[in-house]
Amino acid sequence: MTVFDIKNFSVFYGPKEAVKSVSLKIKKNKVTAVIGPSGCGKSTFLRSLNRMNDFIPNLTTKGEIFFFKENIQKTNPVDLRRKIGMVFQRPNPFPKSIYKNIIWGPKINGYKCNWDELVETSLQKTGLWDEVKDRLNDSALNLSGGQQQRLCIARAIAMNPDVILMDEPCSALDPAATARIEDLIEELSQNYTILIVTHNMQQAARVSEETAFFYNGQLIEFGATKDLFTKPKEKRTEDYITGRFG
Amino acid sequence: MNFSWRYQKNSLFKLFTLLAALFSLIALTTLLVHILHEGWQYLSPQLLKNFPSRFPHKAGIYPAIMGSLWLMILTFFIAVPLGLLSALYIEEYLPKGKWKSLIMVNIKNLSSMPSIIYGLLGLAIFIHTLGFDHSLLSGALTLSLLILPMIIITATEAIRAVPKSLRMASFALGAEKHQVVFLQVLPAALPGILTGIILSLSRAIGETAPLIVIGAATYISFTPESIMDPFTVIPLQIYSWTSRPQAEFHHLAASAIIVLMILLFSLNLLAVFIRNHFQKYKSRL
Ligand SMILES: Nc1ncnc2c1ncn2[C@@H]1O[C@H](COP(=O)(O)OP(=O)(O)O)[C@@H](O)[C@H]1O
Numbered sequence: 128m129t130v131f132d133i134k135n136f137s138v139f140y141g142p143k144e145a146v147k148s149v150s151l152k153i154k155k156n157k158v159t160a161v162i163g164p165s166g167c168g169k170s171t172f173l174r175s176l177n178r179m180n181d182f183i184p185n186l187t188t189k190g191e192i193f194f195f196k197e198n199i200q201k202t203n204p205v206d207l208r209r210k211i212g213m214v215f216q217r218p219n220p221f222p223k224s225i226y227k228n229i230i231w232g233p234k235i236n237g238y239k240c241n242w243d244e245l246v247e248t249s250l251q252k253t254g255l256w257d258e259v260k261d262r263l264n265d266s267a268l269n270l271s272g273g274q275q276q277r278l279c280i281a282r283a284i285a286m287n288p289d290v291i292l293m294d295e296p297c298s299a300l301d302p303a304a305t306a307r308i309e310d311l312i313e314e315l316s317q318n319y320t321i322l323i324v325t326h327n328m329q330q331a332a333r334v335s336e337e338t339a340f341f342y343n344g345q346l347i348e349f350g351a352t353k354d355l356f357t358k359p360k361e362k363r364t365e366d367y368i369t370g371r372f373g
Numbered sequence: 374m375n376f377s378w379r380y381q382k383n384s385l386f387k388l389f390t391l392l393a394a395l396f397s398l399i400a401l402t403t404l405l406v407h408i409l410h411e412g413w414q415y416l417s418p419q420l421l422k423n424f425p426s427r428f429p430h431k432a433g434i435y436p437a438i439m440g441s442l443w444l445m446i447l448t449f450f451i452a453v454p455l456g457l458l459s460a461l462y463i464e465e466y467l468p469k470g471k472w473k474s475l476i477m478v479n480i481k482n483l484s485s486m487p488s489i490i491y492g493l494l495g496l497a498i499f500i501h502t503l504g505f506d507h508s509l510l511s512g513a514l515t516l517s518l519l520i521l522p523m524i525i526i527t528a529t530e531a532i533r534a535v536p537k538s539l540r541m542a543s544f545a546l547g548a549e550k551h552q553v554v555f556l557q558v559l560p561a562a563l564p565g566i567l568t569g570i571i572l573s574l575s576r577a578i579g580e581t582a583p584l585i586v587i588g589a590a591t592y593i594s595f596t597p598e599s600i601m602d603p604f605t606v607i608p609l610q611i612y613s614w615t616s617r618p619q620a621e622f623h624h625l626a627a628s629a630i631i632v633l634m635i636l637l638f639s640l641n642l643l644a645v646f647i648r649n650h651f652q653k654y655k656s657r658l
């Protein structure tokens with residue numbers, strides 16, 4: 128089943144074309160990695176999917192993105208973002224307690240449920256429960272960087288989204304914390320569709336089933352991760368994964 | 374040679390900063406000691422309880438204290454909502470550009486205008502045009518005008534200091550703009566905003582000139598019952614006592630200054646306390 132159907136989609140910062148007529152389909156409950164050298168438009172592309180680009184002035188788009196058959200340019204972005212969670216490059220928990228971090232999203236969206244339960248299950252799914260269950264009312268900012276990032280994932284999960292977008296979620300973390308997040312992504316992929324931007328090719332190879340390689344705003348190659356890494360079709364993909372540039 | 378000169382330059386600079394700090398410290402201490410020395414003998418419960426009087430030993434500042442408190446509360450309720458909403462509008466809704474810069478430059482100019490100008494403005498608008506008379510309301514409105522720029526400036530700065538990542542995280546969870554502004558940005562900026570409000574209020578409490586211009590009374594033998602009543606405030610009482618020839622009244626003025634200083638000091642302490650209280654939510658990363 129297709130979650131995102133992206134058709135000839137382009138993004139312009141003023142006159143500069145940062146994403147160039149990209150077409151691809153993202154499949155449900157798979158981990159899709161987006162790789163490519165820095166500045167090639169990975170983040171811009173990812174932000175298009177939940178319309179976080181709406182906040183950037185002078186940004187225009189061309190083409191269409193369908194989210195479960197719905198043209199996202201014609202849906203209310205707020206509704207869209209309820210169904211598409213996002214995890215950022217730097218952990219950005221709210222300056223509130225751990226508990227409030229989890230329930231903030233569902234609460235303002237008028238969800239009705241047992242908050243204690245929601246907090247416990249969300250934290251459990253991210254492996255954070257045992258580490259923080261005794262200090263749910265402490266400030267989330269006192270957690271370590273890796274814990275903060277897992278809290279941000281838990282916060283996204285609490286909204287019960289269909290998709291989780293992650294923009295280099297491990298780039299600010301140490302190797303041990305990175306390994307935990309990678310394990311977590313694998314577990315979550317059973318229930319969620321995950322798109323992860325990474326400049327770390329080993330990470331893409333480890334966690335993803337499909338990989339999209341961007342270069343200079345263009346989608347150069349898209350396919351099963353193991354094919355793309357072992358027998359790339361494009362010369363530029365091969366050059367990139369063998370470390371000849373990037 | 375080179376190194377030792379650098380080292381000397383360094384210690385010389387340190388010495389200058391120390392001297393400057395000492396100078397202000399000594400000046401302040403002298404002033405404080407002088408006032409305490411002048412005023413301690415009249416410092417008594419009577420001073421706080423009594424009405425002003427022609428007889429120094431019977432005179433007190435009760436109406437002035439009540440006037441100051443009333444004025445502070447009224448000013449708070451007028452200036453804070455106005456200032457806060459203005460700051461939110463400027464930072465969150467007004468698009469960046471020349472309009473915004475023009476508005477900010479003007480507000481910054483307003484905040485550095487001499488306070489007597491605000492007195493004249495208050496006289497023209499609240500007394501002559503709106504006919505509020507020499508009342509508490511006129512005083513509070515005038516002082517609100519006076520501190521509004523300062524509240525707006527400190528609040529916009531506090532709001533601007535809220536990291537963009539907090540807004541983005543909130544929007545990404547499906548929040549509407551007003552929810553982000555009022556439930557995330559405002560609470561995160563609150564310590565800075567509150568500090569600004571308290572410091573502005575303590576400025577308002579110490580003001581004399583604009584209140585003289587709008588004709589606040591200097592001698593009052595009753596406490597205000599409503600916002601339309603005439604009033605006096607501690608700084609005005611001090612002003613009126615210091616302009617009397619008898620030395621006793623100068624001592625009285627000094628003791629009133631001590632009361633005013635304690636009030637201001639408590640307000641500043643409150644500001645520090647609030648800042649520290651919210652510090653626990655600051656990141657240690
Ligand atoms: N807010 C912005 N305004 C203008 N240009 C931008 C903005 N954000 C990114 N760009 C440009 O768009 C291109 C793609 O950026 P980005 O999507 O961040 O790349 P990546 O995530 O792959 O490093 C870069 O050339 C970058 O300079």
Ligand SMILES: [Mg+2]
Pocket residue numbers: 169170171294
């Ligand atoms: Mg990026």
